[in-house]
Structure formats: structure tokens, C-alpha cells
Amino acid sequence: MTERRDLADQIVQHHAEAYRWARQCCRYRDEIAQDVLQSAYVKVLEGKARFQDKGTLKAWLFGVIRFTAMEHWRLERDHAPLEAVMEVAAPEDPDPTDTRFYEQMIRQLPKRQAEVLLLVFYHQLTLKEAAEVMQLEPGTVSTHYARGKEQLRTLLKKSKIEEEGIV
Amino acid sequence: MNLSEQDPAEEFFANWRAADESSPVPELEDMLPKATHKAARTRWRWPLAVAASVLLGVFLTVMWSSGPT
Numbered sequence: 240m241t242e243r244r245d246l247a248d249q250i251v252q253h254h255a256e257a258y259r260w261a262r263q264c265c266r267y268r269d270e271i272a273q274d275v276l277q278s279a280y281v282k283v284l285e286g287k288a289r290f291q292d293k294g295t296l297k298a299w300l301f302g303v304i305r306f307t308a309m310e311h312w313r314l315e316r317d318h319a320p321l322e323a324v325m326e327v328a329a330p331e332d333p334d335p336t337d338t339r340f341y342e343q344m345i346r347q348l349p350k351r352q353a354e355v356l357l358l359v360f361y362h363q364l365t366l367k368e369a370a371e372v373m374q375l376e377p378g379t380v381s382t383h384y385a386r387g388k389e390q391l392r393t394l395l396k397k398s399k400i401e402e403e404g405i406v
Numbered sequence: 407m408n409l410s411e412q413d414p415a416e417e418f419f420a421n422w423r424a425a426d427e428s429s430p431v432p433e434l435e436d437m438l439p440k441a442t443h444k445a446a447r448t449r450w451r452w453p454l455a456v457a458a459s460v461l462l463g464v465f466l467t468v469m470w471s472s473g474p475t
Contacts, residue, residue, distance in 0.1 A: 247438065254434040259426060277437050338429060341422040360419035388415045395414050 246283055246290070253297050256362060260301050263357050264308035267342045271311065279307040298368035301358070305372055347394055352387030355380055 250257070261279070262272040279300075282288040288303045290296055345353045351373065358369040370380040412420075 250438070251434055255431045258431045273432055273437070280438060338422065338425045341418070341425065344418070356415060356419070360415055361423060388413075391418065392414050395418060 249296055250280065250283065250300070253300055256297070257300055257304060260357075260362060261304050261308065263361075264305050265311070266346075275308045275311050276304060278311075279304045282307065294371050295368060297362075298364060298371045301362070301364070301372045302374070305354075344391075344394060344398065348387055348390055349383075351375075351383045352390060355383045356387045356391065359384060 257279075258272065258276055261276040262269065265271040265275055279288075282303060283300070288299075290299050293299075345357065348356070354373055355366075355369050358364045358372055359366060364372070366380055366384060367377055369384075370377040373380060375383075
């Protein structure tokens with residue numbers, strides 16, 4: 240009982256970040272992100288997912304959320320393929336205060352590259368923690384990280400050129 | 407090389423985080439009781455099923471042994 244109380248207390252500290260990570264794992268769809276996050280919390284509270292004191296609690300929780308989102312998409316693919324592949328509409332003019340600009344940009348990267356960049360830069364995890372979340376070897380994660388950074392740089396440059404070209 | 411220049415990826419994500427700060431996050435209180443309730447419901451499912459089976463077994467045994475013979 241006390242153990243569950245402690246876990247609930249720790250979840251409180253990471254809730255906002257956990258929700259944003261769930262959204263990023265759920266293609267920025269709020270309702271699905273809420274369902275996935277709630278299911279992840281149930282797993283934690285039921286003890287189906289147990290923190291083994293290896294690494295940080297945040298990385299472990301992010302791993303549970305990522306796994307739960309993957310389970311969701313596996314089921315969704317069988318039942319609603321059209322909806323699942325629907326793209327988020329991009330804003331007409333890139334606007335740094337419009338989050339859709341960033342979402343659209345990151346979706347152009349291969350999935351694993353996008354994940355590692357989000358974990359490292361957005362959620363401020365180390366590469367080792369990102370590897371733990373993604374269940375990959377640290378060396379593989381470093382490769383995705385370097386390639387992702389390079390590809391994002393190219394995309395940003397391209398977007399800047401297009402923007403200046405229009406103006 | 408300009409040392410004060412920020413890494414484009416770092417800048418991109420810092421701006422994204424800043425833009426996300428204003429977007430709402432569902433209250434944990436709305437989510438956690440539901441999750442706790444769901445967890446409690448699932449936790450009791452197995453013990454309840456076992457208890458029901460045992461009771462049914464006892465009932466059938468009693469009925470059988472106190473039959474017309």
C-alpha cells in the first residue's frame with residue numbers, strides 16, 4: 240500500500256512530462272494520449288510494470304508509456320487503419336508559437352531518430368536513459384541521435400530557405 | 407566557429423518546449439482515481455472468480471450428498 244502511495248507520489252512529479260511524451264508517442268492525438276497514459280498508470284499501480292531501481296524512475300516510466308502506446312497502435316492498425324495513418328495538418332505559415340510546426344517537422348524524421356531527439360532534447364534524458372526507454376543498445380541510440388540531428392538540421396535549413404523564398 | 411551559437415536541434419526543441427508550456431495538460435487527479443479504480447477492479451477479478459468457483463463446488467457437493475438417496 241505504502242509502495243503504491245510512493246509510486247503515485249513520484250508519478251505526480253513527472254505527470255506533465257509523461258503526458259507530453261504520451262502525446263508524442265500517440266501522433267499528437269490528445270484523446271489517445273490520455274487513454275495510453277491512463278493504461279500506463281494502471282500497469283504501474285497494479286504492479287504489472289515494476290521499477291527495478293535500475294536507472295531513473297523517469298526513464299522507466301517513459302519506457303512503460305512507450306510500450307503501452309505501441310500496444311495501442313498494434314491494436315489500432317487492425318481496427319482503424321485509415322484513421323491511424325491520418326496526418327496532422329501542417330500550419331500554412333511556419334509559426335514558432337504554433338506547436339503543429341514542430342510536430343510536422345519531427346514527423347519527417349525516421350521514427351527512431353525522432354524518438355531519440357525528443358527524449359534527449361525535449362525531455363532532457365541522457366543517451367543511456369534514452370536507450371533504456373527505447374530498449375536499444377546505447378551504441379545504436381548514439382547512431383540514431385547523430386543521424387537525427389543531421390537530418391533535422393537539413394530540414395530546418397530547407398524550411399528556412401522556403402520561408403525566405405516565399406517572402 | 408561562433409561558440410555562442412546554439413545547436414539548431416537544441417534551439418528547435420527549446421522553442422518547442424516553450425510553445426508547449428501554454429498548452430494544457432489533463433489534471434492527474436482526473437486520471438489517477440480512474441486508474442486506481444481500474445487497477446482495483448482488475449486486482450479483485452481473479453480472487454473473486456476463485457471464491458465463486460469454490461462456493462459453487464461446495465454447494466454442488468452438499469446438494470449431491472444430500473440427494474434423494
